[in-house]
Structure formats: structure tokens, C-alpha cells
Amino acid sequence: MVKLAAKCILAGDPAVGKSALAQMFRTDGAHFQKNYTLTMGIELLVKAVSIPETSDSVEFFIFDSAGKDLFSEVLEKLWEQLNVLCLVYDITNEQSFNNCAKWLEKLKTRAAGMHVPGVLVGNKTDLVGRRVVEQKQAQEWAEQHGLEYCEMSVKEMKNFETPFHILAKSFHQLYKEKVETFHSLA
Amino acid sequence: MRGTDWCLSSAGAALVLATSSDEQHPAESVMDGNSETFWTTTGMFPQEFIIGFPRCVKISKVAIQSYLVRTLRIERSVSEDPVGFEECIEKDLEHTEGQLQKEEFPLPEFQATYLRFIIKSAFDHFVSVHRVIAEGAAENT
Ligand SMILES: Nc1nc2c(ncn2[C@@H]2O[C@H](COP(=O)(O)OP(=O)(O)OP(=O)(O)O)[C@@H](O)[C@H]2O)c(=O)[nH]1
């Protein structure tokens, strides 16, 4: 049995639903924040996810940061030594999808050659008629950039746990691979 | 003069604390004299472990075998309890892909009842520590 711990950053443009996701995940679906209150600074939430078919788990230290801070120095420190990235956009907002490239660039400069598991998450699938970013397009982009992909609606409580399960699985896999490497050293 | 390695459990050393634990790769693995067994970190840095000696011993060299460790800090305490640590050395290690880090720290002879190894940062999400060695004169007190 092993309990891993991972620093997880919630990134993405303002109003895409990062805080809504964090709230929903923290309360196991009991709380959806309807009104938009932009995040100031950084909020931390800690929650463990177990890995199916094992007795292992990953405890996430999830940092919900402010979308408006993409270019601010506040985030520079926060992004140090991150373990996994959850990159959120709004499927009804093209700009928020296009900006994912900028968020990813930030990751690349902070990670210094280290492989950081990441998931691209399209939110607000409940707004069917207003969709402008197609699933296929986003999925392809994610693949090209080595990210996992999923869509969710925090509002309708659909798939809101999926990003964290995906990240937990990737991080756990990474640990197992590293242990194999450690075995081969002596 | 052939010294004793005080970090061996067979020399009476005991693990006091480790911040990470995978049942299959416990921190005791760094004290068993075997480079094939290792302790893994399982979370964010810093990570540390503390080794206690059977009594206050004299040490003149500390060494570590590890992988992916970047900044390492070693501290000692001469107290009866694992408190009041002071720095022995802090160093940035090099990383070579696929090769165990074998780092030796020659130090002016010092006394210690506890040694604390702090991994402040790493080259990857996880590191392994295979052995630690604290060499000193085997003497009777
Ligand atoms: N329709 C719909 N609205 C959502 C969904 N998720 C979040 N919202 C709404 O989107 C707005 C913004 O959500 P937040 O979670 O505050 O956005 P944020 O990404 O944290 O924004 P910043 O903190 O400014 O970076 C809120 O009014 C939410 O209620 C969803 O799945 N569907």
C-alpha cells in the first residue's frame, strides 16, 4: 500500500469554472456555486483519490488559482515543483480554449524538462446550444500536447471527478515506472 | 584505520522518522547495508528521514547512495531526543541518467546521536535513497 501526494494546479482562463470544480470536488457534489466570484490569490484544497484495483491512493493538494493571473508573477512561485496539471476551458468560449496554449507554455517553462501529467478539461457541456469548441478539435489538440482529455459539466455534476481520477492514475503509473527504474540501478 | 558504519541497523542504528512510506520500500532500506534495497519518496518536497544511534558517536565521513536527489541537507543532533538539529552540510548533487548518485561528504570529525537527511528538491517527482553511511571510529565508551 502506498499513499502518494501530488501538487495539482487548476489552471485556465477566468470564469471557465475552476473554482466551481474545486468546490464540487471538495463537497462530493453537494455544492455548486451559481454566482461568479473571481478568485483572488490562491485557494488550497486537499483530497485523496484511490486507485482502482489497488490499495494505493493519491492525495491531491489542489491549488485553485486566478485565471486573470496568467501573466502575473503571483503564479510563478506557485508553479514550482508541481506534479500534475488540470487545465480547464469553457466549451462556449473559444478564447479560453485558445489560451490553453499559453497556460501550457507556462507549464513547460516551470517544469524544466520533467514530465508533468496533465489533463485538458472542457467544461459547461450543459450549454449545448452555445458550444463553439468541438470535442474532436480539443481532443486532437490535447493528444498533440501529451495531455489526457475529458469534458464535464460541473453544473450538472457530470464527470466532475473524472479529471482527478485521470490525473491520479497517470501519477500512480509514473510512480510505478520510477520504482522500476530505481530497481535497475544497483 | 577501518571505521564502523554507524548507520547500519546491525550497528544499533534505528529509524526515528521518515516523511514518506511505501510498505515495499521503507526507509529502513537505507540502513540495511544493501544498495539494492531503497526508500522511495512518495510526495512533495522537502522529504526527510532521521536515523538515531545507540549512543553519541564520532563520525568523520557521511556518504549517500541515491537517485534523482537535487538539493540534500544533512543535519546532526547531539541531544538525547531528536531535537536541536544543526547543519553539517548542504549540497546540490549531480544527476546522470541511469546512474546511482554516490556522494561522499568528508567532514571534520563530529559527534552525533541523530542524523537527519533532508531532500529539499529533486530532479523528478520521486527520488530513491539506497544507502546512507556514517563512518566513524569504532570505540568503546
Ligand atoms: N452553465 C455552467 N456554468 C458553470 C459551470 N461551471 C461553472 N459555471 C459558472 O461559471 C462561472 C465561473 O465559475 P468559476 O468557477 O468561478 O470560474 P473560475 O475559473 O474559478 O474563474 P477565476 O477564479 O476568475 O479564474 C460561475 O458563474 C459558475 O457558476 C458549468 O458546468 N455549466
Ligand SMILES: [Mg+2]
Ligand atoms: Mg476561481
